[in-house]
Amino acid sequence: MSSNPAQREPLWVLNAYALGTTRHETSNEEAATTIPLPKSRIAASLKLWIHGGFLTFLFLSLVSHLGCQQSASATPDPLRCEISGEVLMDGQPLDGASIAFVSVDTQAPQTATANIIGGRFSLPHTNGPFPGRNQIMILPNQVDEAEAIERSKAAQGKPFSLDQVKIPAAFRRNSKLFFNVSLTGSNRLKLELGSKGEPAKITIAN
Numbered sequence: 001m002s003s004n005p006a007q008r009e010p011l012w013v014l015n016a017y018a019l020g021t022t023r024h025e026t027s028n029e030e031a032a033t034t035i036p037l038p039k040s041r042i043a044a045s046l047k048l049w050i051h052g053g054f055l056t057f058l059f060l061s062l063v064s065h066l067g068c069q070q071s072a073s074a075t076p077d078p079l080r081c082e083i084s085g086e087v088l089m090d091g092q093p094l095d096g097a098s099i100a101f102v103s104v105d106t107q108a109p110q111t112a113t114a115n116i117i118g119g120r121f122s123l124p125h126t127n128g129p130f131p132g133r134n135q136i137m138i139l140p141n142q143v144d145e146a147e148a149i150e151r152s153k154a155a156q157g158k159p160f161s162l163d164q165v166k167i168p169a170a171f172r173r174n175s176k177l178f179f180n181v182s183l184t185g186s187n188r189l190k191l192e193l194g195s196k197g198e199p200a201k202i203t204i205a206n
Helices: 039-074 145-155
Strands: 011-014 021-025 033-036 081-088 097-103 111-116 120-123 134-141 176-179 188-193 199-203
Touching: 081 097, 097 188, 111 120, 134 188
Parallel strands: 081 188
Antiparallel strands: 011 021, 021 033, 081 120, 097 111, 097 134, 134 176, 188 199
């Protein structure tokens, strides 16, 4: 190996990369000098910086867009209505069931559901039914797991129901009960049902 420092392979140490310079150090020199960084390396670094900045901008834009979508989806529909009322079965307050309002005047059916507790239900305007003609369905709630096991044992292999309460088929999915939900008027109703599926009576409560 030659002892002439000028013939030795230089040791490149990156310094002030953004300014396009680098330090050149040799074993026989205490002072360091700077020489221009090759243009190809400057161009590559700029390209990398621009590409990285664009990806960061794209990522932040995507996050912002998704956040706006989530905020929009969480906003209640201003056309939904508040509704409340009473449900009786054979003159007694109904328990263990739910009431569903299915809009028939919208392009696609929209459903609003509430539990009936002690014969009463309530839905705020944030998730209530849409105005206009709505089908009313009364659906039984299901028993919990412990009760289901007990009913299964008692049935001894025979078919058994998991419904908390018996609701006639006339008031379920194919119900012929309808109510016109008002956007501005009172939506307090009283629903009187019969356990044998007799025609129901719907009145507007004051």
